[in-house]
Amino acid sequence: MTERRRRGPKRTRSVVADQPPYAQPRRRLPVTPLVTDDELDAIHRASLRVLAETGIDFLHPEARRLLAAAGARVDGDRVRFDP
Numbered sequence: 496m497t498e499r500r501r502r503g504p505k506r507t508r509s510v511v512a513d514q515p516p517y518a519q520p521r522r523r524l525p526v527t528p529l530v531t532d533d534e535l536d537a538i539h540r541a542s543l544r545v546l547a548e549t550g551i552d553f554l555h556p557e558a559r560r561l562l563a564a565a566g567a568r569v570d571g572d573r574v575r576f577d578p
Contacts, residue, residue: 543578550575
């Protein structure tokens with residue numbers, strides 16, 4: 496008596512058909528603020544100070560030219576912005 500072997504993966508019944516239709520998840524809890532309005536304003540003022548005093552290096556000459564034309568101070572690759 497010869498035994499027949501199946502080839503390929505064993506077939507199982509799909510449980511995907513039992514899933515409800517997809518729905519966008521909804522947030523059920525209120526949003527928790529991470530910082531107060533005063534703290535957010537302090538962060539913004541500090542970022543403006545960094546941009547004015549330290550600046551950002553722009554390696555692309557055309558970008559530096561455009562920023563200078565818009566009123567930024569360009570010193571070599573470093574560009575500083577007025578608050």
